[in-house]
Structures are given as C-alpha cells and as structure tokens.
Amino acid sequence: MQSFIVGEGGGPLHHALAAVVKELRLSLCYAKGLAQLRLDRAFAEAERPLVLVPDAQALPATVTEVVDFAREFNGQAFVVYVADTIAPADYKRLVRTDSADWITLRDCRDELPELVARLAVADTSGRAAKIVSFVPSKGGVGNTTLVVETAVLMAARRKRGGLRIAILDLNLQGGTVADALDLEPRFDLSEIVDRPERLDEQLIDIFTSRYSKNLDVFASSKSRLGLDGVKSELLFTFIDSIAGRYDAILFDLPVHWSSWTDTLLKGSDAVVISGTESVPGLRRLTTALDHIDRLALPGSKLAVVVNAVETDLLGRASRRMLIERALAKRQSFLVRHDGKSASRALDIGKPLSELAPQSRMVKDVKCLAVWIEKATGQSQESRVKTPLLREALA
Template structure:
C-alpha cells in the first residue's frame, strides 16, 4: 500500500476531459496548468479562435511535470503560481529551466502587483498573465509564447519531441523483449528508433539483436549530470535495421540504482533526439518504473493464456488502473493458436482478465528462436509468417494511435 500511495502521488488525475475547452486547431499547442478552482471559472470564449489548441489541466505543476504524453504535446505552458510563495517560485524556476530549451513558460497569478511581476520576470519565463485574464491578455501571452518558441527553434533548440512506448512482461520469458526488439526493427524502416533495455538483471535486448555492446545503461546511470545527447550516442549500439540500442548491464545490478530523476532526464534527452523511444522494463513496480510508465504514451503488457499469465496480468492491470494509467495499457496475448478460420478467439482471455485484449501473437517458436539467435527480423527468417503479420498489424495500429493522440512523428 505504501508503494501505491507513492505511485498515486506521481500520477495526475485532475486532467479535464471533454469539459476542458479546446479552440480551433492551430500550430501552437497550449496547456493551461491551473488550480481546480481557477479552471472552473474559465470562460470558453476566452480560448476560442486564437489560432491555438488550448487544453486546461487542473492537476497542478507536480502532476503535469511528470505527464510525459501531455508535455510532448505542449508548445507553451501557462502555469498558475502564487508569487508570494518561495516554494512555488522555486518550483517554477526549476520547471522553466528543465523544459526551457523546448517549451516557453508563462506564469499566471491572482492579484498581480508590480513587485510580484518583477519577481516573476527575474525567473526563466517568457511572460506574466494576470488571473482572471481577458481574451486580449491571453492573446498577447500566446503571441509572446510564439515569439519565444520561434527563438528557441531558430537558435538551435530541440524542436523534436519523440514518443515513448514501454514494454512490460507479466512474467519472465513471456515474450516482451521479443516484442520490443521486433517492433523496433519494423519501425526503424521509417523512424529514428531508440530501444533502451531497463531490465537491469535479466535484460536480453542486445542479445536478441546479436549486438555485443561495450557500454550499457549502467554507464548512463553513472554519468549523472553529464548525461546529454553526446553521451547517449557514445553508449548505444546500432543494429543492422537502423535501430539504436542501449543495453542492460553485463553484471547483475541492483534495481534501486535507478531513480525517477534519472528516468526523467534520460527520456528528456532521448525524446529530443529520436522519433520513437522504446523502453524494455522489468516486470516490477518501483518508483522509477512508475515514472517510466507515466512518461510513456503507451504501455504494451505482454502475457499468455496460462493460469499464472492471467493472474499476473490482472494484478498489473489493477495497479495501472489504480494509478490512472489504465487508458495507456495495451494487452498483448502471446503464443496464441489461430482457430478454424485463422482468427484468434480472445473472448476466453478477456473474460479471465476482465479486460480487453488488444492484440494476439501467433505461437511460432522455431521462427522466433531463429530470429533471436541471429539478431534478425522475423521476416528475414520466414517471409509472410503468421507471427510477422501479427507484429506488422500491431506496429501499424500503434502508429495510428500515436498520430490520433496528436503525437509528433
């Protein structure tokens, strides 16, 4: 229960759904991070026809700052703050510095005084907006944000903001790493893909791709504040498919050497340099694995139709749902046997799981084993196999989902 409480504090549940006002779609994606009482007073007319897509998030800065999918779909943040609070000022400055290379930040406050405005403008923000604000005041803040965003991109700031897909098996040896490595090779034909093996004690991603890396994720962990794009490139290995791979350590490594702060920085650097970042996670819940899932756009949970597979999958789903992450989970049922007409009967699995099964994968041990031994794609081993067809269907559907989310390609 203590872990659940900590995980719950890391997940934003205050995000508005259809009740949050969104204007006509434009090139500027704006998120208003407001207190619930402020969000409730927003006049939709203030947000319409401003040449921007505006989303209201009433979960606060702490929850917004770890919401990876929303952050990656935000070009400008308007953040409510209490300027007389030293703690909130420090949090504003830390956040503005952390995202400042990509996302301009506008501070919004009630009862703004000249002194408070000067105090706020001494921080790393683009502008200050009073609360309540008029439509004209909001339009001016958006224009300032556009100008700052243009300066960042003209000045060489990172315009790329890739997507993150996490992979987790409910049991060891259930096929999650196979799924990650094979999908990486499919996506690498069209995207710049980075696969990171975060299973510190049982990771096999490099082995399945027939790579012999000199360095590993452990070197990035040791780098600490020196972790940047150049250091990342030094550690990775390139697969023949074009996939970049960061392997798990060769030696047995304690799971607690990874921190949520490291995951946050790692994904910040990775998504600025790759279209698609794939995380091969261990099948456990810790603070840092929770952070990784919170930062991910989607979580592929791999299981199979066995008693233990169904039981563990249900437990993982319960934890995800309890922490507001259920809508990101896509269940993959591995080692399926097609029925008479070549279709999978997923009804029994869905009944046992009390949840939707999104994808089925054929049981084809000889093809999978050969592909992993040789570090090649399934299509290179056996063309037009059922399992390759299944994987390509998964790749296509997930790609469509990312696009429909408004994710960048």
C-alpha cells in the same frame, strides 16, 4: 546529412559548391533540375536533406521555382539559393517559407557550415520522442521479442527517412535485446551514477548500439547495477537527453517494478501489457491490469498483448472463450505462436520480421505497431483499422 546540388554538375560553380560540401563531409548527389529532384528516389528517402540551387546559366532555376519547391517540401528539406545577388522582395519570399535561405558563393565556405549546424540542432530540438512502455505481466511472456519486432517494423514502415526509433532495455542485469539483434551492448548507467554531469552528446553516442539507419538500441551488458541502484532523476534525465534524437522510444521493462515505474507509465504515450493465454498467465495479466487501472491511464493509450497463442486447424485461437472472458473490454492483440521461427531468429540474431516477414507472428505484431503509431499520433493512415478482440478471436 544528405545534400543535393541542382543543375549540371560540370561547371565551375558546381565544382566550388561540391568542394564546400565535401569539406563538411555531407553525402552529395546531383539532380538535373528541381522537377527531376522531385522524382529522385534518394531525395524521397533522405531525412530533411540540404538542397543547393546555384544561379547557373545551364538550366537556371528562378527564385519563384525555388520558393515553390521550398513550400512544397516545407519541413522535409531545406533549400539554399546560391547567387551573387537577390532582389529584396525575392529574399523575403524565400525566408518566409521557413525552409529556404540565400547565400552568395563567396560566403558559402563560411556560412554553409553554420547553416548545417543550425539545421542539425533544429532537427533534434524540434522533436520530442513518444514514449511507449512494454510491461511484462510475468517472466517468460516474450516481452523483449515484442519490443524488438515492433521497433523493427516501425523503423521500416515509413518512406522519406522513416521513423527514428530507439529501444531502451531496462533489464540492466539480464536484458536480451542486444542478443536478439546481434549487437554489442554499450549502455552503462554506472558511468554516470556518481557523475551525472558527464552525460553529454558524446557519451550518448558511446552508449548507442546502432542496428540500422532508423533503429538504435541502448542495452546493458550484465552488470551488478540494478534498477534499484539507479535514482529516478538520473534515468529520466537520460531519457530527456535522448528524446530529441528519436520519434519514439520503446522501453523493455523488467518484471520487477521499481519505485519509479508508475511515474514512467503515467508519462508514457502508450503502454503495452504482455502476457500468455494459460489460466495462470491470464490471472497474472489481469492482476497487472488492475494495478495499471489505478494509475488512471486513458483507455486509448493502453493495449494488451496475449503472446504465443495456440491455434486450431482453422487458425483460430484455441482458448478464445477463456481469453474473451478475461479481456473482453480491453484493446487487445493476439500474437500467434511460432516458436520454431522465433527460436531460429534468436539463434541467428536477426528479427523475425526480416527473417520471415510473412510469418503469422510478424503479421500479428504489425497490427500492434500500427496501433502504437495511431495511439501516439504518428500514423500516416487516416483510418487505421485495429481488430476488436472478438474479431481477432474468430
């Protein structure tokens, strides 16, 4: 957790507060005043930081200023007013913001650790990840690439801490998510198949491969344990256990459908079906869509991605009429072919969105990422324009 101490950093009060913060192993920055903190870039990018406002003679902040600041950043920061005394009316105003509290300096060493622990629990328990399932209509359609690129873009899109994203690679015997991001796969369900009670926060940390501040990956090394050997109760228990940590979890599903796949899709906040533009590819895509239609998923939560689309000299989809006939009534996205760049990114172990952010493939996937944010209610944009199929084909 990031922390900020407001006021001049040289006084004994600030030194005492800093000592407590360092004991808690929190990152610490100083701000001259609340007005300066509002403009501080580190504060703007921190995820619900702790703001300590001591009642110091140098640049003092009034309780009213602290209350106003807490209201302004309600849910985005937590403010602690450190003073020997406080008027009862002021204390009520402070705690009614739901983003502030009062602690005396002499009690800081005891009460601040408890407060930080409560905030950590609140940050996870109050958050339920949106579930986004990526389903390949057949093998080799680039489903994993779509998952990786979408996750990286979503994790990087927002300010103030960003969206916390996780990828769960359910290709337990041959997943390539970890390879695409040059990570060590650490997710091993066999550890808890016979002893599900072992699943706790510490084990989840062991299972986690961290790519960046906002993106974690749960991917398995090649294992004898396939999805058919995993009970649905165990898988869904694991999903529930990590849901509080993230804003969204993106699932890379295998081609083979398990007995619980339909249940997972019905419980998803958004479903993305991927395929290719060839005649057999579109046929497999429509077959998969027919099955998903029988699950009665809301149309607003379902999108189709035609991957590796070839274009003509004008940049238009070469098989646009064929694609339009097959998918005219669907929310569809076309991702243009960029095989050379995609292969280079895979060889290096970096996402294409970081290696070549202006590539046409990345621009197309970005449209998908925006749609997912809108479909799951996480978009910052009041009006998100997603292209109709006819517009995308033009």
